[in-house]
Amino acid sequence: MDSSGDGVGDLRGIAQGLPYLSWLGVDAVWISPFYPSPMKDFGYDVSDHGHVDPAFGTLEDFDALVAEAHRLGLKVVLDYVPNHTSDRHPWFEESRSSRDSPKRDWYLWRDPDPGTGGPPNNWLASFGGPGWTYDDATGQYYYHAYLPEQPDLNWRNGEVRAAMLGVLRFWLERGADGFRVDALRQLFKDELFRDNPPNPDHDPEGSPYDALLPVFSTDRPEVHEAVRGMRAVLDGYGGKLLVGELYLPIERLVAYYGEDGTGVHLPTNMHLIPTPWNAREVASLVERYEAALPEGAWPNWVLGNHDRSRIASRVGAAQAPVAAMLLLTLRGTPTIYYGDEIGMHDVPISPEKTQDPWERNVPGRGLGRDPERTPMQWTAGAKAGFCPPDAEPWLPVAEDHDRTNVAAERDDPASILTLHRRLLALRRATPALASGSYTPVPATGDALAYLREADGRRFLVALNLGHAPHHQLVPETGPTTRGRVILSTHPDREGEETDGELRLRPDEGLIVELLD
Known part of the structure; x- marks a missing residue:
């Protein structure tokens, strides 16, 4: 929410929304970067790690937000950007001033080929173009995994590591409860700067970055050493959370849990996002992920985020409630992207209103992330209640905000917002759904089913990912196959008794408690 009238959300606006988040039933809020920045990449180009950009407020606003969150029982997770800084950061300005600068080795400088x-070498930037930019003044190239305005830090330099761990301590001292580590896999690069090999499966219509396999510029073994250092800092403050943004295959993703509690608490499992919305493929993904988890590792699931098309646009409005039930009943910690709980969809953005540098750098490919970043829809009023009526929001609001908004859905028993709140409340009150075991159940066609069990209570989750009715057998795992529907995406089913077989309506998800 924009509290100042400049069309941009800010810390005071988040603080105003905290009672809603408490009412919804979430445990924590993750806030994207609010540090001083030239805003070449929405604040991920940090120019000062120890302050708040005036566009978002002040340090006092941050302190007030944390105090209010804690009063409401909410945790506050901050975005930590250790891989790169802004080219306006004093560190980089000093580094590029001379080859003899004491901070020259804080960044990745190389002579021309x-x-x-x-x-x-041939390394590419994620947002298009080469990963190297030439500096006329010193006659060398510097590396940037993203924009030229985001030079990468050299984590092989001990002073860099110490400074960036100091950033964690600064915000922990101000009350932060944890961090989501941005671009974690990029933290170290090959010491020999070898060329990345070509990707034989590259789609020419996709992102140019995918033309190469980034084996020498990402996911290097030394990243795990850096994670251990971050984890040690957080462990020194007790009860703090470390989340790692990691777009990696499952077998490499789970390695970031580390050994003996030295890794990331939650390496972000975003595999549901690109998986086709097909029951068999989703079931296969869950099975592969569960099998790959190290002993004692706690799973997590992400179905929507700020870098990918919204859930309602990917699976359709009819399936969005089913997707919510999947996310909130799988074993593990779920992450909900703002607005998904009210069914927000992608918003078309005209070229003249495009903000995302990725879209500007690689136009016509549909890579831009603006459509899923539009303002939160609070009310049916002008500008969806995101900012004052006379302000212009930084991105346009959706055309259906008069129907899809918090105020309209809050008291509607059939809304997707009410479903999210009820699912979160049920999860919190039911150990089997919060932390119980997960057992897949045989299913066919468009159906997906599994059991969650703890403390002698068993719950069958049955999801119809299709648009036709489906019959699902109840597994013979107990003395009977009788059950009672305790929650459905179609509320009129609740309380219904079942025995041996479930009748799933089109686009329906059910939670059935199995009876003794």
Whole structure:
């Protein structure tokens, strides 16, 4: 929410929304970067790690937000950006001032290729173009995994590591409850700066970055050493959470749990996002992920985020409630992206209103992330209640905000918002759903089913990912196959007795408590 009238959400606006989050039933709120920044990449180009950008408020506003969150029983998780800084950061300005600068080695500087005089190797930037930019003043290239305005830090330098761990301590001292570590896999690069190999499966219509396999510029073994250092800092404050943003195959993702409690608490499992909305493929993903988890590791699931198309746009409005039930009943910690709980969809953004540098750098590919970042829809009023009526929001609000908004859905028993709140309340009150075992149940066609069990109570979750009715057998795992529907995406089913077989309506999800 924008509290100042400049069209941009801010810390006071978040604080105003905290009672809603408490009412919804979440445990924590993750806030994207609010540090001083030239805003070349929405604050992920940090120019000062120890202050608040005036666009978002002040340090006092942050302190007030944390105090209010804690009063409401909510945790506050901050975005930590250790891989790169802004090119306006004093560290980089000092580093590029001279080859003899004491901070020259804080960033990745290399001589031009001796043969071509061009970039030192073939590494690409995620947002398009080469990963190297030439600096005329010093005659060397510097590396940036993202924009040229986001030079990468050199984590092989001990002073860099100490400074960035100091950033964690600064915000922990101000009350932060944890961190989501941005671009964690990029933290270390190959010491020899070898070329990345070509990707044989690259789609020419997709992102140019995917033309190469980034084996020498991401997910290097040394990243785990850096994670251990971060974890040690957080463990020194007790009860703090470390989340790692990691777009990696499952077998490499789970390695970030580390050994003996030295890794990331939650390496973000975002595999549900690209998985086709097909019961068999979703079931296979869950099975592979559960099997790959190290002993004692706690799973987590992400179905929507700020970098991918919204759930309602990917699976359709009819299936969005089913997706919510899947996310909130799988074993593990779920992450809900703001607005998904009210069914927000992608909003088309005209070229003249495009904000995302990815879309501007690689136009026409549909890579831009603006459509899923539009303002939260609070009311049916002008500008969806995100900002004052006479202000212009930084991105346009959805055309259906008069129907899809918190105020309209809050007291509607059939709304997707009410479903989210009821699912969260049920999860909190039911150990089997919060932390119980997960057992897949045989299902066919468009159906997906599994058991959650703890403390002698068994719950069958049955989801119809299709648009036709489906019959699902109740597994013979107890003395009877009788059950009672305790929650459905179609509320009129609740309380219904079942025995041996469930009749799933089109686009329906059910939670059935199995009876002795």
